[in-house]
Amino acid sequence: MKTNKTLKVLERTIKILKPPQNMKPSEWAEKHLILPDGAAAGQKLKLYSFQKEMLDIIDDDRYRKVVYKTSAQIAKTTLLNSALFYWMGTDSSNIGIAQSSLAELKQWKSAKIDKTIEQVPVLQELVTDKNDKTKANNQQQTELNDGSFLYFMTLGSAKALRGKTLKRIILDEVSAIDQHSEEGNPIRLAEQRATDFGQEAKILISSTPTFKGDAIDVEYQNSDQREYFVKCIHCQHEHSLKWENVKFEWKLNGKRSIPDAITAKLHCPECQEIITESQRIKMVANGRWIAQNPEITDTAGFFINRLYSPNSTIQAIAKDFELAWYEYNYQSFYNTVLGLHYSDLQEELDDLALENLRDDTFDLSNIPDSVLGIVVGCDQQLDRLEAQVLGINESELFVLGYRYFYSPNCEIKGAKAYNDLATFCNQKFKTVSGREVPVLKVAVDGGNGRAMQTVHSFCQQYKKFEMIKGSSSTTGDLFKRSTTDGRQFYMLNVHEGKTWVRSLLNNAVAGKTDAPLTIRFAHDLPDDYFDQLTSENLERTGSGVRWKQITGRRNEALDTLVYSLCMMKLALSKLGGQPFKKLREYRSTKRQEIAPDNTPIEQPSETRNKSTKYIKPANKTSIGKSWFG
Numbered sequence: 001m002k003t004n005k006t007l008k009v010l011e012r013t014i015k016i017l018k019p020p021q022n023m024k025p026s027e028w029a030e031k032h033l034i035l036p037d038g039a040a041a042g043q044k045l046k047l048y049s050f051q052k053e054m055l056d057i058i059d060d061d062r063y064r065k066v067v068y069k070t071s072a073q074i075a076k077t078t079l080l081n082s083a084l085f086y087w088m089g090t091d092s093s094n095i096g097i098a099q100s101s102l103a104e105l106k107q108w109k110s111a112k113i114d115k116t117i118e119q120v121p122v123l124q125e126l127v128t129d130k131n132d133k134t135k136a137n138n139q140q141q142t143e144l145n146d147g148s149f150l151y152f153m154t155l156g157s158a159k160a161l162r163g164k165t166l167k168r169i170i171l172d173e174v175s176a177i178d179q180h181s182e183e184g185n186p187i188r189l190a191e192q193r194a195t196d197f198g199q200e201a202k203i204l205i206s207s208t209p210t211f212k213g214d215a216i217d218v219e220y221q222n223s224d225q226r227e228y229f230v231k232c233i234h235c236q237h238e239h240s241l242k243w244e245n246v247k248f249e250w251k252l253n254g255k256r257s258i259p260d261a262i263t264a265k266l267h268c269p270e271c272q273e274i275i276t277e278s279q280r281i282k283m284v285a286n287g288r289w290i291a292q293n294p295e296i297t298d299t300a301g302f303f304i305n306r307l308y309s310p311n312s313t314i315q316a317i318a319k320d321f322e323l324a325w326y327e328y329n330y331q332s333f334y335n336t337v338l339g340l341h342y343s344d345l346q347e348e349l350d351d352l353a354l355e356n357l358r359d360d361t362f363d364l365s366n367i368p369d370s371v372l373g374i375v376v377g378c379d380q381q382l383d384r385l386e387a388q389v390l391g392i393n394e395s396e397l398f399v400l401g402y403r404y405f406y407s408p409n410c411e412i413k414g415a416k417a418y419n420d421l422a423t424f425c426n427q428k429f430k431t432v433s434g435r436e437v438p439v440l441k442v443a444v445d446g447g448n449g450r451a452m453q454t455v456h457s458f459c460q461q462y463k464k465f466e467m468i469k470g471s472s473s474t475t476g477d478l479f480k481r482s483t484t485d486g487r488q489f490y491m492l493n494v495h496e497g498k499t500w501v502r503s504l505l506n507n508a509v510a511g512k513t514d515a516p517l518t519i520r521f522a523h524d525l526p527d528d529y530f531d532q533l534t535s536e537n538l539e540r541t542g543s544g545v546r547w548k549q550i551t552g553r554r555n556e557a558l559d560t561l562v563y564s565l566c567m568m569k570l571a572l573s574k575l576g577g578q579p580f581k582k583l584r585e586y587r588s589t590k591r592q593e594i595a596p597d598n599t600p601i602e603q604p605s606e607t608r609n610k611s612t613k614y615i616k617p618a619n620k621t622s623i624g625k626s627w628f629g
């Protein structure tokens with residue numbers, strides 16, 4: 001292959017002949033730049049492996065826009081500065097530099113940019129003398145010897161952008177700005193300043209995130225969404241580093257369990273082996289960026305967080321989580337450490353406010369007269385079934401009660417717990433005035449493969465019993481008829497159900513009485529009932545968000561409430577166009593039958609009356625489980 005050889009020789013020659021300004025941006029930066037501050041002040045810049053592609057992409061003409069969604073402490077400013085200095089040093093042009101606030105902007109300009117220029121000869125010779133009165137140098141601009149300018153502005157003062165033509169724009173901390181300001185979205189306004197340059201224009205947009213839907217979220221969603229993948233040192237499995245793969249034990253702090261940061265270890269999600277600090281650093285050094293949304297070809301987006309930082313440790317990050325946990329302050333941990341968005345659905349609900357939702361006026365023995373029907377959601381565990389009983393009408397949901405039915409093995413057919421559940425659900429529930437309330441639907445979880453046959457054949461015996469399974473998908477109908485191995489069941493979109501529960505809870509805690517549907521809770525629900533309802537956090541996944549269980553927390557109450565809500569929707573769907581009218585008609589027939597019958601609500605022998613709190617059979621640590629479930 002002579003041509004190939006010739007080509008190679010030619011390539012090599014060209015490389016040698018290429019002037020230094022045609023180095024890759026990362027090479028140029030490492031050759032010339034000096035760190036202006038911090039522990040390594042005065043030393044030569046050394047980029048992290050993952051930063052190289054983040055920087056080199058500014059020379060790739062396919063991408064007009066580059067988005068950096070990052071945690072704090074991952075040398076984001078170094079990256080933006082390197083881009084700025086590379087442009088200054090190799091292809092001068094007007095460059096706009098914008099920060100969220102004036103204070104941030106001043107800090108950036110004087111402590112980082114000006115200071116670096118002073119220390120780096122190749123930059124110093126480009127800039128006009130500060131003391132030359134014929135040149136326009138001030139806080140808003142720096143004039144270069146060739147007549148081009150660096151313009152400094154805040155994102156809030158979009159007016160400052162008018163009349164300027166900028167080939168390159170750097171926007172930092174965009175999530176701190178109001179995207180819907182009267183003056184217009186500052187990101188769009190900034191982009192318009194660069195339209196004259198077409199594909200040659202370059203816009204860098206950077207931020208730590210705040211909430212879902214904030215500016216950096218929107219920009220990253222509209223990019224090719226690159227994530228940094230590393231190869232497991234043990235099994236070669238290629239994966240991106242995620243917080244849920246950090247595992248740890250819990251320690252007692254007074255009565256509260258809190259994470260024990262010292263025990264935190266990163267694990268491979270595939271082989272589960274521990275990845276040590278030196279292995280993590282080695283893996284990161286050899287990682288690569290992979291686009292998760294490659295259909296987008298004109299905007300490159302990078303997501304990186306502290307789990308990748310060679311300057312941090314897993315234990316240090318876990319220490320931050322321990323503090324966040326202790327202070328109930330998850331948002332800053334999500335934003336600044338993980339570089340993830342935080343949804344208000346995730347906002348920590350106040351424990352006391354939740355406990356105050358317990359309502360003394362009703363329970364299973366005192367069902368309000370406004371209840372028109374009952375639905376039950378039941379979860380299957382090895383040694384028990386757990387059932388949540390929900391009373392419904394058009395505008396109110398009453399969590400009437402919570403019951404446990406025990407058997408040594410609930411996976412096998414004929415386990416007594418099923419009979420107890422059937423007896424419980426088939427009894428005649430009555431309101432305080434003695435009117436009978438129909439049980440419309442009972443869902444029993446058949447998601448455990450070993451118990452599925454048992455659950456299915458049990459549900460077959462009664463028309464109102466339905467086997468259900470939770471779907472792993474976050475999209476789709478709330479409930480959907482499905483079949484597996486000839487067995488019919490309902491597939492539930494539990495993700496949507498959990499989101500529904502959280503918004504019901506948020507409204508209840510906020511005391512919103514004007515919501516279309518309000519939820520109320522009986523006083524005698526288990527002690528840890530609300531702890532369970534809030535046992536999952538909304539976590540970002542590749543392209544969306546997903547509820548994830550917090551390690552060490554039980555979530556059956558959340559699951560069974562979701563099941564009963566789904567059963568409500570299912571039951572109503574079977575009652576035609578005006579389901580509540582039908583239920584009211586049914587109620588009026590039952591009203592006539594009211595008899596002075598005060599039979600107490602049936603309590604299966606093993607139901608705990610005194611304390612309804614479920615006690616863990618053994619004291620297990622959470623090692624081996626992930627943070628979020």
Ligand SMILES: [Zn+2]
Pocket residue numbers: 232233234235236237268269270271272273
């Ligand atoms: Zn592995």
